[in-house]
Amino acid sequence: MSKEAKSSSLIQIDGLTKVFFTDEVETHALSGIHLSIARGEYLAMSGPSGCGKSTLLSILGLLDTPSGGQYNLNGLPVANLTFAERSRIRNQEIGFIFQSFNLIGDLTVFENVELPLTYRSGMAASERKDRVARALDRVGMAHRTRHYPAQLSGGQQQRVAVARALAGSPSILLADEPTGNLDSKNGEAVMTLLAELHAEGSTICMVTHDVRFAAHAQRQVHLFDGKIVAEGELQQLLAELEQPPVRIAR
Amino acid sequence: MESALKDLRYAFRQLLRSPGFALTAILTLALGIGANTAIFSLLDQALLRTLPVRDPGSLVVLEDTGRSWKGSMSDHGGDQAAYFSYPMYKDLRDKNQALDGLLATSPTNLGFLRNGSSKLVSAEVVTGNYFTVLGVGPALGRVLTQADDLQKNGSPVAVLSYDFWKNFLGADPGVVGSNVSINGQPFQIVGVAAQGFHSAIWGENPNVFVPMCMVPTVLPSVDDRLTARFNRWLNIVGRLKPGHSRAQAEASIDPLWHALRAEELKSLGTVSPRFTKDFLGSRMRLLPGARGFSYQRENFQKPLLAVMGMSLLVLIIASVNVASLLLVRSASRGREFSLRFALGAEASRVAQQLLIEGLLIGVAGGAVGMLFAPLAIRALVSRLAGDQTSVAFTTEIDLRLLAFNFGIALGVSVLFSLAPILQLRKPDLTLALRQQSGTSTGGMLRLRRVVVCLQIGLSVVLLVAAGLFARTMQQLRAVDVGFNTAHLATFHIDATLAGYKNEQIPAIYQRVIEMLAALPGTQGVAATNDAELAGTSGGGSVEVTGYVAPPDTSIIIEAEGVNTGYFAALQVPLLTGRLFTDGDTVGHPLVAVVNESFAKTFCGGVQTCVGKISDAPIPDVSNNRVKVEIVGVVRDAKHLGVRDPVKPTLFAPLRQYTVPSDIYLYVRTTGDPAQELTVIRKAMHQLDPALALDNLRTMDTQIDDNLQNDRMIALLAIAFGALATLLAGVGLYGVLAYSIAQRTREIGLRIALGSSRLAVVRLVLTELMRLAALGIVIAIPLAFGLSKLVQSQLFGVSAADPSILLSVTALISLVALVAALIPARRAASVQPIIALRTE
Numbered sequence A: 001m002s003k004e005a006k007s008s009s010l011i012q013i014d015g016l017t018k019v020f021f022t023d024e025v026e027t028h029a030l031s032g033i034h035l036s037i038a039r040g041e042y043l044a045m046s047g048p049s050g051c052g053k054s055t056l057l058s059i060l061g062l063l064d065t066p067s068g069g070q071y072n073l074n075g076l077p078v079a080n081l082t083f084a085e086r087s088r089i090r091n092q093e094i095g096f097i098f099q100s101f102n103l104i105g106d107l108t109v110f111e112n113v114e115l116p117l118t119y120r121s122g123m124a125a126s127e128r129k130d131r132v133a134r135a136l137d138r139v140g141m142a143h144r145t146r147h148y149p150a151q152l153s154g155g156q157q158q159r160v161a162v163a164r165a166l167a168g169s170p171s172i173l174l175a176d177e178p179t180g181n182l183d184s185k186n187g188e189a190v191m192t193l194l195a196e197l198h199a200e201g202s203t204i205c206m207v208t209h210d211v212r213f214a215a216h217a218q219r220q221v222h223l224f225d226g227k228i229v230a231e232g233e234l235q236q237l238l239a240e241l242e243q244p245p246v247r248i249a250r
Numbered sequence B: 001m002e003s004a005l006k007d008l009r010y011a012f013r014q015l016l017r018s019p020g021f022a023l024t025a026i027l028t029l030a031l032g033i034g035a036n037t038a039i040f041s042l043l044d045q046a047l048l049r050t051l052p053v054r055d056p057g058s059l060v061v062l063e064d065t066g067r068s069w070k071g072s073m074s075d076h077g078g079d080q081a082a083y084f085s086y087p088m089y090k091d092l093r094d095k096n097q098a099l100d101g102l103l104a105t106s107p108t109n110l111g112f113l114r115n116g117s118s119k120l121v122s123a124e125v126v127t128g129n130y131f132t133v134l135g136v137g138p139a140l141g142r143v144l145t146q147a148d149d150l151q152k153n154g155s156p157v158a159v160l161s162y163d164f165w166k167n168f169l170g171a172d173p174g175v176v177g178s179n180v181s182i183n184g185q186p187f188q189i190v191g192v193a194a195q196g197f198h199s200a201i202w203g204e205n206p207n208v209f210v211p212m213c214m215v216p217t218v219l220p221s222v223d224d225r226l227t228a229r230f231n232r233w234l235n236i237v238g239r240l241k242p243g244h245s246r247a248q249a250e251a252s253i254d255p256l257w258h259a260l261r262a263e264e265l266k267s268l269g270t271v272s273p274r275f276t277k278d279f280l281g282s283r284m285r286l287l288p289g290a291r292g293f294s295y296q297r298e299n300f301q302k303p304l305l306a307v308m309g310m311s312l313l314v315l316i317i318a319s320v321n322v323a324s325l326l327l328v329r330s331a332s333r334g335r336e337f338s339l340r341f342a343l344g345a346e347a348s349r350v351a352q353q354l355l356i357e358g359l360l361i362g363v364a365g366g367a368v369g370m371l372f373a374p375l376a377i378r379a380l381v382s383r384l385a386g387d388q389t390s391v392a393f394t395t396e397i398d399l400r401l402l403a404f405n406f407g408i409a410l411g412v413s414v415l416f417s418l419a420p421i422l423q424l425r426k427p428d429l430t431l432a433l434r435q436q437s438g439t440s441t442g443g444m445l446r447l448r449r450v451v452v453c454l455q456i457g458l459s460v461v462l463l464v465a466a467g468l469f470a471r472t473m474q475q476l477r478a479v480d481v482g483f484n485t486a487h488l489a490t491f492h493i494d495a496t497l498a499g500y501k502n503e504q505i506p507a508i509y510q511r512v513i514e515m516l517a518a519l520p521g522t523q524g525v526a527a528t529n530d531a532e533l534a535g536t537s538g539g540g541s542v543e544v545t546g547y548v549a550p551p552d553t554s555i556i557i558e559a560e561g562v563n564t565g566y567f568a569a570l571q572v573p574l575l576t577g578r579l580f581t582d583g584d585t586v587g588h589p590l591v592a593v594v595n596e597s598f599a600k601t602f603c604g605g606v607q608t609c610v611g612k613i614s615d616a617p618i619p620d621v622s623n624n625r626v627k628v629e630i631v632g633v634v635r636d637a638k639h640l641g642v643r644d645p646v647k648p649t650l651f652a653p654l655r656q657y658t659v660p661s662d663i664y665l666y667v668r669t670t671g672d673p674a675q676e677l678t679v680i681r682k683a684m685h686q687l688d689p690a691l692a693l694d695n696l697r698t699m700d701t702q703i704d705d706n707l708q709n710d711r712m713i714a715l716l717a718i719a720f721g722a723l724a725t726l727l728a729g730v731g732l733y734g735v736l737a738y739s740i741a742q743r744t745r746e747i748g749l750r751i752a753l754g755s756s757r758l759a760v761v762r763l764v765l766t767e768l769m770r771l772a773a774l775g776i777v778i779a780i781p782l783a784f785g786l787s788k789l790v791q792s793q794l795f796g797v798s799a800a801d802p803s804i805l806l807s808v809t810a811l812i813s814l815v816a817l818v819a820a821l822i823p824a825r826r827a828a829s830v831q832p833i834i835a836l837r838t839e
Ligand SMILES: Nc1ncnc2c1ncn2[C@@H]1O[C@H](COP(=O)(O)OP(=O)(O)OP(=O)(O)O)[C@@H](O)[C@H]1O
Pocket: A020, A021, A022, A027, A028, A029, A047, A048, A049, A050, A051, A052, A053, A054, A055, A056, A209
């Protein structure tokens, strides 16, 4: 990777590792990831269950810290920031879309979307309302602002979640299996929405194991056992998995 | 039925499986139920129980509504209208048509000597028909009869109380027929009264009953007790004729009373028209007597009711606490209930199961509470009774108590089982199917919030009560009574109980006073016939030269006979005129010193008082009606009690009158009066070992004893307040911890979306503050309203005391904050990554 590419990319990751220690068992969830995501790019990440997709995404989203390696976000090394600094960056630079929507049941649609903005100091209430309205309008949920999540369908809830991710105008949208809890029709609708957002200039990094949805993305990255592998390699590895295992994994 | 048994078995297993929960719930309830059982026991004995006599419902207590009188009053306390003279009693007994029987009685103390050991015992002087009218028989020998009460000093016999016979005479069956000495006179014991019977006077617990005709022997100091119509010292209890109502009897006896009054008025000579009007305006009232006459019940009623109210609040808080525990538990059992519903259980079946579990906890709590109730009763009784050891409270557990305890356990069980049942009302099954809204908290939490609000509110009410009563106690302690109570030792002696004759009494008392004054470390000695700040008072109406009473004003004053050095020893300053001198004795002009209130009320001011002539309504004055000259005015000092206002008071020199049989002495010491007590005891023993010192103590101790009830309420209120606050703190912690656990995912999400840890802590605290604020806002008007109810028990503090309300708010907020500490920390340490997980 060239120096120029590094500086122009939004996210630059080198030799990233993540090890979990539980009950004296070491789990190498990520072992040496190199990845860069450019501004305006739409990236899909796929791989078998347990290969480390969510772990990688959580590190990208500053929800978790890596065990080793470099991570630059917007040119800034973020691996060793304090909790408060990370909170601020999460709030301003990153928009999350979760598989299980994660709307707060006691808050209305409007309040849910407004939530990340309320954590931003110095934003006028009028601007906040304005941004929420625009985000909800963008996902086609402007007519349901007073409803509670429980009163919405799954697809509608996920659209509200997308609006929440959008409202703060983040540098990047991170989505972990955004269609995982949706039927194919609603899933398709959310995918279309993401594609439109990308077309409007958003940077998106999405985890999915569904090849059909991965196809929406510009670029596809395949993970296997904590490493990024080429697509052909993945197919081969997956084919091997179909066979009775020769050796015990890890 | 079978399903109930199955549920019971299941409930047992459930409780055994979570012993921590079971223990907490049961102990919490035991505390609440036990306290209530104990207090109910006292309340029951004080206010509800009837006398153990034949047909108590037909007993009546006589009371007249007059408010003007002459002569002496009984010093047993209570409403003076409930006392009558012996001649009045005889007329009422012999001439009335309305009552079947009419007994008279008066409590007193006697010197009781048997087998060489002497003892001061409580006694009751009763008319011969006492036991017959009440329908109380003997346990041994016989009771007194009319035949024992025919001839003055003619029947030296006595009946013992069952308790006295059992506890002090070792239940000796040979006691009947034995001879004893009472006040130095030979008496024969003829029997023991039935077990369980104490007295026709509630709260009295006499050891010995002696017939009325023996009054000259047993109450030798006043020789006109059986003849003077104005000397009112007896309580009268009557029995309605079968089929007569109280109103009928009242209507029938009132004309008789009126006729008796008219006749008595004639014997009084010239009196003012105002006096006449008051005197004849008196009416006879018959009060229900089933629970006996009582001058003490009033004293116990208010404090007991206040304490009962507080303990009920504690019980409610305990129930609410258990309710919130059950809510947490049923939250963690949500899946179990969903499954039961999914398997087709009806809501009523699940409710039944919850109710049975609740009942199991409630009854277990009640049973444990029953174990510690007797301890609490004993502690309360010793507080309530103080040094009046005669108060007849029992700590025994009876059926009524068991029933109350069981009833209340059942009641609260239903109360706290209700919370989890309520939430079963509309089980939302679809919610369980929809896995997506993982951060929804649901109605359960709302119910628990209500519960916490309730707890905080109730705690605030109790804390306000605690504050008010504690402040009352503080204020009462700080009251300036008008004389110096420090460095003062006091005791009471009755020379007649040591065998002195009436004519010897002035001399022995003079010797006592002189001897005490000569002790090293003594600055002065005061003697009076009416104890200071002991809740007793004597007096009557006065007429003062130049004073015309405006209509409807009281002309009742307090009158006290005192020694020459009284004012100097108590340090009551003289405002004008002179104090008593050694020259103010029998044979010299009768003089009096009055207090400032007297001077202002009857003389138009302090300066215009000296030289005026007044009536002297002094107890035990043997002359009919004396006029005295006011020679001095002293500053006001409290007499009846610390709480009570100063009344117009007239002091007369004891040495100008027949000296009473018993006097109260006050020794001003230079050093610590407690140290001086032994010196006094020794010196008195040297003077005459037969003179028994009654209630030898420091004045400060006596004042404290006098504040017994106030202190008991204050202590209990503080204890209940603390308990309630503790319970509320625990409840609050439970709700917050639970709510944080429920909201872990939500909190993780908030942090993922950029919330700072501080904002998360603020989230927890905001919830808490909202709950606390709501609780407080609801509670304060409630507390205000309730404290109006106990206003009469308060002193020097208003029900709406802002400093108390503020401190209570601060305290409960502090407790809430402490309770929130751990949940808030837990919330702040939630990892944002949780948001990514799917359950
Ligand atoms: N907190 C943790 N502690 C221990 N091990 C963990 C932890 N989180 C993830 N792992 C392990 O790390 C590996 C990668 O997990 P990750 O959740 O990233 O998988 P994934 O690719 O997202 O799988 P899926 O497609 O099923 O969501 C797994 O073996 C997992 O067991």
